[in-house]
Amino acid sequence: MEELTLAQALANLSDLAPEIWQASLETGLMLAIGLTAAILLGGPLGVLLYLTQPGQLFAHRTVNGVLGWLVNLVRSFPFIILMVSLVPLTRVLVGSTIGPIAAAVPLSFAAIPYFARLVEQTLREIPRGVVEAAEAMGASPAQIIVKVLINEARAGLISSLTILTISFLSYSAVAGVVGGGGIGDLAIRYGYYRFQSEVMIAMVLLLVVIVQLIQFAGNRLAARLDKR
Amino acid sequence: MIHLKNVHKRFQKPEGGWFDAVRDTSLHIRAGEIFGLIGFSGAGKSTLLRLINLLERPDSGSVTVDGQQLTALSASALRRARQNIGMVFQQFNLMANRTVADNIAFPLEIAGWQQADIDARVAECLDIVGLTDRAQHYPAQLSGGQKQRVGIARALAPRPHVILADEPTSALDPKTTQSILDCLQDINTRFGVTVVIVTHEMHVIRSICHRAALLDAGEVVEILTVQDKQVSAQSALAKSLLEVA
Ligand SMILES: Nc1ncnc2c1ncn2[C@@H]1O[C@H](COP(=O)(O)OP(=O)(O)OP(=O)(O)O)[C@@H](O)[C@H]1O
Ligand SMILES: [Mg+2]
Numbered sequence: 343m344e345e346l347t348l349a350q351a352l353a354n355l356s357d358l359a360p361e362i363w364q365a366s367l368e369t370g371l372m373l374a375i376g377l378t379a380a381i382l383l384g385g386p387l388g389v390l391l392y393l394t395q396p397g398q399l400f401a402h403r404t405v406n407g408v409l410g411w412l413v414n415l416v417r418s419f420p421f422i423i424l425m426v427s428l429v430p431l432t433r434v435l436v437g438s439t440i441g442p443i444a445a446a447v448p449l450s451f452a453a454i455p456y457f458a459r460l461v462e463q464t465l466r467e468i469p470r471g472v473v474e475a476a477e478a479m480g481a482s483p484a485q486i487i488v489k490v491l492i493n494e495a496r497a498g499l500i501s502s503l504t505i506l507t508i509s510f511l512s513y514s515a516v517a518g519v520v521g522g523g524g525i526g527d528l529a530i531r532y533g534y535y536r537f538q539s540e541v542m543i544a545m546v547l548l549l550v551v552i553v554q555l556i557q558f559a560g561n562r563l564a565a566r567l568d569k570r
Numbered sequence: 571m572i573h574l575k576n577v578h579k580r581f582q583k584p585e586g587g588w589f590d591a592v593r594d595t596s597l598h599i600r601a602g603e604i605f606g607l608i609g610f611s612g613a614g615k616s617t618l619l620r621l622i623n624l625l626e627r628p629d630s631g632s633v634t635v636d637g638q639q640l641t642a643l644s645a646s647a648l649r650r651a652r653q654n655i656g657m658v659f660q661q662f663n664l665m666a667n668r669t670v671a672d673n674i675a676f677p678l679e680i681a682g683w684q685q686a687d688i689d690a691r692v693a694e695c696l697d698i699v700g701l702t703d704r705a706q707h708y709p710a711q712l713s714g715g716q717k718q719r720v721g722i723a724r725a726l727a728p729r730p731h732v733i734l735a736d737e738p739t740s741a742l743d744p745k746t747t748q749s750i751l752d753c754l755q756d757i758n759t760r761f762g763v764t765v766v767i768v769t770h771e772m773h774v775i776r777s778i779c780h781r782a783a784l785l786d787a788g789e790v791v792e793i794l795t796v797q798d799k800q801v802s803a804q805s806a807l808a809k810s811l812l813e814v815a
Contacts, residue, residue, distance in 0.1 A: 469661070469663070471659060471661050471663040472663050472664070472665060472666075474625065474663065475657065475659060475663035475664075476676070476680075477625065477652075478623055478625055478652060478655070478657040478734075479652060479653065479656075479657070479676065479677040479680060479724075479728075480648075480649040480650060480651070480652035480653040480677070480680060480681070481649070481680045482646075482649060482680075485680055489676070489679070489680075490665065493665070493667050493668070494665055494666060494667055496667060497667075567667070568667075569666055569667045569668075569708040569709075569710060570666040570667070570710055
């Protein structure tokens with residue numbers, strides 16, 4: 343491999359600009375679908391995990407045990423194995439096993455139990471007495487969930503979502519390599535298979551910047567919402 | 571007003587076996603009364619208080635408040651009945667992410683009040699407890715005494731007939747304690763709200779209660795009466811508590 347000048351590396355990268363943009367969009371799409379699934383399905387699952395614990399509103403040992411076991415089961419799969427195992431399901435759901443939408447299936451599958459656990463942990467920090475006060479005032483379970491639990495835990499929930507987003511940015515890179523596209527895939531295709539190290543470096547730098555931005559925004563929002 | 575009839579409550583001990591926290595107890599609390607529940611730690615005061623709004627469900631016996639037998643109600647009817655029974659806690663139990671005004675508005679939102687009525691009632695309650703200037707503060711920005719005033723305003727907001735208070739002054743210094751007790755007494759005289767207050771201090775009984783039940787090991791030992799800040803008592807346990815105070 344011949345020496346590469348900085349100017350040439352930058353020129354190569356600027357030639358790749360449309361592909362980098364495309365890859366960024368693909369990563370964004372994978373994340374958006376995975377996170378939406380996590381919030382819409384993992385969120386309620388987390389609330390249920392919390393509420394069925396002993397001493398809580400819907401304390402139920404069996405339901406809590408079964409849900410906890412299912413969550414652990416999915417979470418114990420290494421992500422790459424989960425992806426491969428879900429290929430048949432992905433084909434049924436999406437009609438294809440490549441592309442960002444197909445990759446979003448295993449991503450969602452992993453994100454749902456992950457977020458459910460984060461939500462459960464976050465809700466545990468709310469003092470029991472606050473929930474009890476709402477019960478004593480005659481609040482219904484739905485009112486307690488929305489007006490007390492979620493509102494009191496809102497800063498922690500945003501922090502959980504930040505953690506989830508950053509973890510799944512990295513998962514989406516793995517998913518990308520196995521046919522999903524995205525930033526990770528681009529880095530491997532050019533940086534690894536074609537020995538264009540400058541592409542690898544640029545993509546890693548891009549991911550570093552995205553992670554820092556997500557964390558910064560998450561911290562800011564959480565701090566603003568937290569009145570404790 | 572409040573009739574507890576042969577209520578019994580037992581808890582499962584962590585190491586197995588059962589513990590009788592309230593034993594086959596009957597109690598009648600009159601409308602407009604400030605009624606104390608006093609006794610040593612573990613006597614069952616909190617459990618008895620929580621039986622009144624069914625935060626603890628009795629294993630046997632019945633609870634009647636305001637002519638309504640709570641132990642016979644469905645879950646949704648019980649929720650409506652609870653909107654008529656305010657509760658004040660030792661640890662305040664305010665919602666940290668709601669302002670003072672929004673904490674007081676909470677029971678009214680739950681009960682489905684119109685926003686304009688909520689605003690008016692919240693302003694009234696803030697005035698009653700003297701916290702009008704703190705309406706937009708968050709609980710974390712208040713002193714313990716101020717937090718408890720918010721707790722009282724919140725309990726008072728839906729115009730309940732009964733307020734239950736579990737050691738509302740135990741987390742406060744003596745001077746603040748007195749101002750909170752005065753606040754409860756004020757609410758009792760102005761609005762005729764029946765107040766049930768748990769305490770382990772004879773001072774609290776003497777200072778605001780009309781009558782009190784002395785509890786020991788889950789049973790009512792004696793009903794104490796207060797006249798001109800004097801507590802009359804017969805039992806040895808009551809006398810020992812009076813000596814401490
Ligand atoms: N949820 C529960 N599970 C198990 N035991 C309980 C529970 N609640 C209360 N108890 C037990 O019942 C007994 C009476 O408790 P309670 O809280 O009513 O006492 P108390 O008179 O209010 O005491 P304190 O002054 O310490 O607050 C105690 O021995 C307590 O350990
Ligand atoms: Mg107690």
